[in-house]
Amino acid sequence: MVIAHSVLEFFCGPLHVRLECESARLRERLSSTLGMYDVRWDPPHRSIELSVHETGECTPMVDSSYLRCSRMAVCRSPDGLIATSSSGGDLTLVRSASLDCWHMNVPTSLADLEELEDFLVLVLTTGWRCLDWIPLHAGALSHAGRCIIVCAPSGGGKSTLTAGLMRAGWRTLGDDKLLLRIVDGRPRLAAVLHSLNLHPRTRQWFPEVGDLWLLPAYSAWTDKRKVSIAQIWPGRTERDAVPTHVVRLQRKLDRSASSARPLGPDEIFHTLVQQTVVPTERSEAARSLRAVAQLAGHVRGIEFSIGENAFHDDECLGALDRCLQ
């Protein structure tokens, strides 16, 4: 984070975000989130200007013709996008060739500042898409010439598997936020933050994480804590990689042994496409699908099923390792 003339500046992957916000409580929350993007990319960066104001007025929800999130609706406007939140906040984008100008109004009555996160994520993903980087809600690790993309829904075990593989010598690009770009027909992955979202009970398998209950919760919706990878597993991060495999993670409800099986081409595509947000707009949807299809055409796929409490046994990753050979 860089502070200059009361404007806060952040680098979030290929974006340079300038945040202007008079409200201390909003500034603190937004800075905390933007500051998590700790992987500094080389220039050039696309400029993003975000001005945030508190207001006594609430904005009615717009239609969700572009995107519908649980607490946010987004539609196209002649200049860019308009988003509204369920609490009455609004966010407007005016886009030019070299700059995304965002204006956010937040009701003074808003108590749950987590809604701001939804707006921020929209700001960042829109900027990344503009630069042809497709956001992937997946983890990635590399080791010995291989790079796997770990796919599972939220709470599906991506972070725990990432931690387990790091202990086995793998390096990670992150456990749930990646950027994908197709360069000369070939997929490339890049990291934007080098932290893991770990549940405090992870300590039972990986004692080196320490007592995570002592760390502040980052969301009211989960007990997980944000953990710096460098502090626990130094030297285990990677900035970019060329993916070779997709691992679809399945959690088994019993304690049976882990197993792995190959995925077919269609299964690989559908696994990957479930890990990215596809806006309901033709050109952006087509671009996302094309990138995912090209990625699917360059990787092998594995479904890795892992039982409850499996990480007590060091051999639990053996099935995955053998399938990757």
Place this chain on the structure above:
Amino acid sequence: MSVQLKEYVGMSADVVATVLGHGAVLLDLRSKYFYRVNASGWAILQLAEDGTALQDVKDQCRQWGSQDDCLIDEFIGQLTTHAILERRDVAGRGAAVKFEGPWEKPHIERQPQPLQRVIISAFDPSIPLAE
């Protein structure tokens, strides 16, 4: 919906397609369902992308090796039933479509798992937790 030989059909503006393997995958942005088409089906869809007459589709398919027009009718019928193809008033530019065969029965299959309509955030396409 049955399409007459001289009627024009074109791909819906709510459908996007991309090449996958030897065929393609389609996404209906309204329903969020995916469809898989084989190589012959993808060739027909490209012919119809910006509007073409059914008769022209059949003529081209015969050149590619199709020997049964009924299979083309059946496939076009499936596409219109799923609203992937829609009636048009005029023909499009008729871009040349490259098909390298072998010709097989055109096939479309709707995939069982659609994209979520409501998601957690602009980064996370998972189903939101109940609040």
